[in-house]
Amino acid sequence: MDKLLIKDAGPLDGSVKISGAKNAALPILMGSLLVDGVTSIGNLPHLNDVTTTLELLGRLGAQLTIDDKFNVDIDASDIHSHEAPYDLVKTMRASILVLGPLIARYGQAVVSLPGGCAIGARPVNLHIEGMREMGAEIEVEAGYVKAKVNGRLKGAKIFMDTISVGATENLIMAATLADGVTTIENAAREPEVVDLVNFLNAMGAKISGGGTSVITIEGVERLHGGQHNVQPDRIETGTYLVAAAITRGRVLCKNTDPTLLDSVLAKLEEAGAEIKTGDDWIELDMKGQRPKAVNIKTAPYPAFPTDMQAQFCALNSVAEGTGIITETIFENRFMHVLEMQRMGAEIDIEGNTAICRGVEKLSGAQVMATDLRASASLVLSGLVADGETLVDRIYHIDRGYETIEEKLQNLGASIKRVG
């Protein structure tokens, strides 16, 4: 199994091209199932989750054409299966997002329950309840969600008692082809929801309110083909900015969108970074200074993203002072802390809070990645640890970071993939 071997090579310095967002690409690819025609998608990140999604679409019967720049054309007019099987779904929780498109367009869907994962339970009750309100008959049986509807789904007024990115996306997709108007209240406002809405509207959907907590979808009879480029990955961007900050270096992130990272940039400035932005770039310069510890509380967008929490744990672990990190989205998202403690980090966990007392230096160790962002935080820790850090189980990191070792090497890091 591949591992990443990392040594401290001093401050990072250089530029990095940010990839398309995994969390926008996945719902958009699933959304292509709604389209009556050819969907062309550009700026797709080359990631295991994207490959798994393409495999899922292929198994359902979609015709895929992929060019050498990883632009993908999808023709879902000849779907012959409506089942997302466990062997694919278990590797990628976003697979549940086929439910909305399949039931809306084909009136039936059988989707394996995604199950929990290292970060928490990850239930899908909001997805199921919302679709039931739109008239779907849904049973959960033997680990599968089995859904059907006679004719079209019906527009409904849906209130979500918890803000969920995935449920908002699934229900938007289901409502796109429904008969009548659907409103989703307490909807997620994440930029990835907005990218999905922009994609669907470009294909003829009638959706308003994307990026606000009330989304209105006027159902249409069909979507037509078209082209869409996936938005830049704000979490990948944030991770490279933390890599610059933790190594006291300077990094220019290109092909990104600073407007998606307000909460993260504010915290990096509080940590002492100088930040400059342009339309599609962000430059962070620490000017050789040690970062200052920051307090963080994760919450739905526009607040601080849970997907950046582990990286800021790494930053706080070598910062000046004490930073308190509160995780409010997932109940078990501190697995990286246990591994960082093995590298000499002084972090105590109390319930959903991690109290990080910055140390001067971490020490390299063999550590185990438990989930995607935990892996990223261990790589960041390795960049500032004495000796060698060997991060095991990096298949997690390959779910979300395109060629991470090449990108970091280009910034001057000492990192290589070993068998």
Ligand SMILES: CC(=O)N[C@H]1[C@@H](OP(=O)(O)OP(=O)(O)OC[C@H]2O[C@@H](n3ccc(=O)[nH]c3=O)[C@H](O)[C@@H]2O)O[C@H](CO)[C@@H](O)[C@@H]1O
């Ligand atoms: C592929 C993708 O986009 N993944 C992101 C998405 O995951 P995902 O869409 O799975 O996360 P949700 O926004 O749904 O989860 C938020 C909270 O809602 C709860 N919940 C969710 C659904 C449900 O039916 N019932 C329920 O109680 C979850 O347990 C969690 O506590 O948003 C998360 C929160 O920003 C991010 O960390 C993930 O990177």
Ligand SMILES: C=C(OP(=O)(O)O)C(=O)O
């Ligand atoms: C938790 C994440 O992804 P997923 O929802 O795909 O597990 C993530 O991107 O950090």
